[in-house]
Amino acid sequence: MSNEVSATGDGANDEVDAERPVVVRDLAVSYGDVTVVEGVDLTLEAGSLVGLVGPNGAGKTTVLQAIQGITQRDAGSIRLAGDALETLSARAVGRRVASVPQETGLSFAFTVRAVVEMGRTPHRGRFEGPSASDVDAVESALARTGTAVFADRPITELSGGERSRVLMARALAQETPALLLDEPTASLDVNRAAETMALLRRLVDDGRAAVAAIHDLEMAARYCDRVVVLANGRVRAAGAPDAVLDADAVHEAFDAEAFVGRALAADGRTVTAYPSTDVTAHRVHVAGVGPETARVVARLGAAGHDLSVGVVPAGDAAALAAADVDATVVSVPPFAAIDESARTTAVEHAERAAVVVAVTDGSGVLPVAIRERADLVVDTADPPTDEVLLARVAAAAGSGA
Amino acid sequence: MRVRRRVTLWSLALSVALAVTVTVSAGVGPVRIPPATVLRVVANAVVIPAGVEFGTVGVGPLALPRLGVAYQSPFAFPVDDVHRRIVVLVRLPRILLAALVGFALAAAGTVMQGFFRNPMADPSIIGVSSGAAAGAVAFIVSPVTLAGTLRLPGVGAVGVGLSHGAGVSLFAFAGALVAAFGVYAIATRRGRTPVATLLLAGVAVQTFLGAVISYLQLQAGESLRRIVAWLMGHLSGASWSEVVVVGLVVPPLFVVLLAYTRELNVMLLGETEAQGLGVDVERTKRVLLAASALVTAAGVAFAGIVGFVGLVVPHVLRLVVGPDHRVLLPTAALAGGTFLVAADTVARAGATELPVGVVTAAVGAPFFVYLLSRREVYEL
Numbered sequence: 001m002s003n004e005v006s007a008t009g010d011g012a013n014d015e016v017d018a019e020r021p022v023v024v025r026d027l028a029v030s031y032g033d034v035t036v037v038e039g040v041d042l043t044l045e046a047g048s049l050v051g052l053v054g055p056n057g058a059g060k061t062t063v064l065q066a067i068q069g070i071t072q073r074d075a076g077s078i079r080l081a082g083d084a085l086e087t088l089s090a091r092a093v094g095r096r097v098a099s100v101p102q103e104t105g106l107s108f109a110f111t112v113r114a115v116v117e118m119g120r121t122p123h124r125g126r127f128e129g130p131s132a133s134d135v136d137a138v139e140s141a142l143a144r145t146g147t148a149v150f151a152d153r154p155i156t157e158l159s160g161g162e163r164s165r166v167l168m169a170r171a172l173a174q175e176t177p178a179l180l181l182d183e184p185t186a187s188l189d190v191n192r193a194a195e196t197m198a199l200l201r202r203l204v205d206d207g208r209a210a211v212a213a214i215h216d217l218e219m220a221a222r223y224c225d226r227v228v229v230l231a232n233g234r235v236r237a238a239g240a241p242d243a244v245l246d247a248d249a250v251h252e253a254f255d256a257e258a259f260v261g262r263a264l265a266a267d268g269r270t271v272t273a274y275p276s277t278d279v280t281a282h283r284v285h286v287a288g289v290g291p292e293t294a295r296v297v298a299r300l301g302a303a304g305h306d307l308s309v310g311v312v313p314a315g316d317a318a319a320l321a322a323a324d325v326d327a328t329v330v331s332v333p334p335f336a337a338i339d340e341s342a343r344t345t346a347v348e349h350a351e352r353a354a355v356v357v358a359v360t361d362g363s364g365v366l367p368v369a370i371r372e373r374a375d376l377v378v379d380t381a382d383p384p385t386d387e388v389l390l391a392r393v394a395a396a397a398g399s400g401a
Numbered sequence: 402m403r404v405r406r407r408v409t410l411w412s413l414a415l416s417v418a419l420a421v422t423v424t425v426s427a428g429v430g431p432v433r434i435p436p437a438t439v440l441r442v443v444a445n446a447v448v449i450p451a452g453v454e455f456g457t458v459g460v461g462p463l464a465l466p467r468l469g470v471a472y473q474s475p476f477a478f479p480v481d482d483v484h485r486r487i488v489v490l491v492r493l494p495r496i497l498l499a500a501l502v503g504f505a506l507a508a509a510g511t512v513m514q515g516f517f518r519n520p521m522a523d524p525s526i527i528g529v530s531s532g533a534a535a536g537a538v539a540f541i542v543s544p545v546t547l548a549g550t551l552r553l554p555g556v557g558a559v560g561v562g563l564s565h566g567a568g569v570s571l572f573a574f575a576g577a578l579v580a581a582f583g584v585y586a587i588a589t590r591r592g593r594t595p596v597a598t599l600l601l602a603g604v605a606v607q608t609f610l611g612a613v614i615s616y617l618q619l620q621a622g623e624s625l626r627r628i629v630a631w632l633m634g635h636l637s638g639a640s641w642s643e644v645v646v647v648g649l650v651v652p653p654l655f656v657v658l659l660a661y662t663r664e665l666n667v668m669l670l671g672e673t674e675a676q677g678l679g680v681d682v683e684r685t686k687r688v689l690l691a692a693s694a695l696v697t698a699a700g701v702a703f704a705g706i707v708g709f710v711g712l713v714v715p716h717v718l719r720l721v722v723g724p725d726h727r728v729l730l731p732t733a734a735l736a737g738g739t740f741l742v743a744a745d746t747v748a749r750a751g752a753t754e755l756p757v758g759v760v761t762a763a764v765g766a767p768f769f770v771y772l773l774s775r776r777e778v779y780e781l
Contacts, residue, residue, distance in 0.1 A: 065673065068676060068677050069676070070673050070676045070677065089681065090676060090679050090680060090681035090682070091679045091681070092679075093679060094677065094678055094679020094680075095679065097677075098677070099674075099677040101673070101674055101677070104670055104671075104674060105518075105669075105670050105671030105674060106669060106670050106671075107518075108669050108724035109723060109724055110666075110669075110723075110724060110725065114666075114725060118666065118667050118670070118678055119678065121663065121664075121667055121678045121679050121680060122678065122679025124663070126660050126663075127660065129405060170678075174678070174679075
């Protein structure tokens with residue numbers, strides 16, 4: 001990866017900190033009287049992808065713009081490859097960080113190649129034609145992003161997904177050690193979104209540093225090395241995705257009830273958010289197996305109920321969901337019969353619970369002792385909606401009390 | 402490289418078109434002169450330095466040595482002296498002024514449309530034209546003259562100051578710059594000049610100056626006719642000195658604009674993106690605004706309000722050569738010069754002379770509509 005920050009003298013310190021292209025400390029930005037972000041720390045390291053997650057209005061874009069000096073900051077320091085941002089010219093900044101905006105304001109019929117060539121702006125002298133390195137950078141950016149095939153078409157004729165790849169190509173042509181991406185997948189189909197993130201992952205693995213503002217928590221968990229959760233302009237949590245992205249973090253940052261579990265189809269987490277409710281937490285015992293039981297467990301767990309689950313075979317969907325919401329699980333080995341001790345433990349949990357929910361398809365796999373105690377039965381053939389489920393649990397707890 | 406080749410080819414083609422238009426135009430008028438004769442007259446007028454001559458300036462004890470350059474004309478085609486006088490003294494200054502003004506207005510219009518990312522932008526959008534008009538009208542109405550006679554002991558009476566026409570131009574030029582700077586100052590807060598604010602400040606200043614001009618016209622009395630003529634745009638009575646002034650002001654500023662065409666392209670992305678691509682947006686805006694205000698002011702000061710050139714010529718060229726300012730700016734400028742020369746030729750070809758602004762609008766608007774009907778313009 002070439003790092004051409006030393007090309008022309010902009011008064012910039014050429015002793016670059018190549019390992020940490022962007023270091024933000026205690027950043028504060030306000031628009032008028034409204035404080036948008038405050039006390040934000042963010043470090044981008046070469047070869048590492050940081051996901052900046054948080055609800056709309058959390059200040060993600062503001063942080064990205066402050067790093068480029070587009071938004072003036074009130075306090076804090078920003079160092080790009082070792083140099084303080086305020087000592088760098090716009091050109092020097094453009095050789096250190098490149099941004100991929102969500103959409104481009106370009107409504108003129110420039111060809112894709114011309115748009116990507118604009119990425120060379122900070123490298124070119126005013127009266128110079130494109131140098132060999134300019135041409136190489138543009139061609140390789142076109143090739144890496146798969147945009148070479150429509151390089152000579154006007155950008156106005158491209159689809160949204162194609163345009164976003166062109167913007168990525170333009171940022172690559174800037175050949176900066178750091179990339180800033182604002183919702184790189186927001187306007188893309190699922191397949192394009194995954195492609196874009198995979199491309200970003202490869203670029204980072206090649207040694208670039210990158211930060212992506214992402215609202216899709218699953219994308220963040222799947223592709224990012226670190227996640228910074230931003231809410232109301234402050235960093236709520238930062239660290240590895242597995243450590244940071246849990247139901248509490250989502251609840252706090254997004255003000256939503258959430259189920260955060262292990263993704264089954266990818267290396268990452270699956271995040272399901274629900275509308276916020278204010279149910280009173282109770283001890284609830286859930287009995288049943290399979291995905292419908294898992295759904296009931298996930299929803300009740302996200303709502304804050306103190307759950308016990310069982311008896312379930314280990315590895316069953318219900319058992320996995322129960323583990324993800326930190327429920328007490330009474331399990332037996334897969335394919336094994338329910339033994340006496342498991343049955344007794346499960347019945348004890350059911351007796352201590354304020355509400356017992358039985359999830360059944362009517363085939364009678366539930367232990368009779370639990371089915372008899374069930375305050376409400378969820379029929380898998382005709383399952384209630386989340387709302388109805390929560391209301392029934394609340395009603396059952398109320399009548400039992 | 403492809404861009405450079407396109408620039409060169411287009412500029413060459415349009416330069417040829419401009420030269421042909423100028424030549425033909427110089428032959429049009431009450432006395433018809435064939436293009437071949439025009440070319441001979443121009444060739445005869447060409448001079449090259451032939452040597453250095455020494456002399457003195459002043460008399461008696463005040464005499465100073467003077468270094469002069471002797472010129473000689475390499476050509477001596479036989480031409481009718483009447484034709485020579487008509488071409489060199491009457492028609493060429495007017496035609497060249499038209500070419501320069503058209504060039505200036507189209508260049509400034511191209512820059513403003515790109516700068517504001519707005520198809521309705523033209524050179525007058527930052528108040529330049531209104532300012533020039535207010536300055537010119539104020540000078541025409543006021544009883545002040547800038548000419549006077551100075552009695553110097555030993556030398557006698559010496560006429561100093563400016564002619565009426567030069568005074569109008571000077572006031573127009575100053576008014577244009579004051580208005581443009583006022584708009585810029587209104588729209589600038591804490592070192593930043595948002596384009597939208599600039600646009601609205603321009604509208605406000607234009608409206609205000611419009612009121613001033615209307616009031617002055619009411620008070621004008623017998624000067625009203627001259628005011629109306631100035632406001633409608635005029636190139637009649639152009640002199641070589643005016644050509645020289647505009648010719649000295651416009652080309653260097655045009656070079657500045659050319660130097661910023663790549664930034665102008667990037668600015669089309671919007672300011673945030675441009676900044677991210679390493680463009681010092683605020684500085685670029687100041688340079689572009691100042692250069693295009695000066696270019697427009699120079700044009701408007703001598704030709705009055707010639708509408709439409711700065712609005713339509715860039716649009717037409719954008720349809721032809723595309724949005725890349727590296728190609729668009731030089732081609733639009735050359736086409737603007739050609740267009741205004743042609744329009745002025747039409748304006749003075751009839752029995753009674755029309756204000757050139759009337760012709761540019763009357764010819765340009767239908768042509769523009771024709772272009773729009775052939776090719777839809779969804780956005781700028």
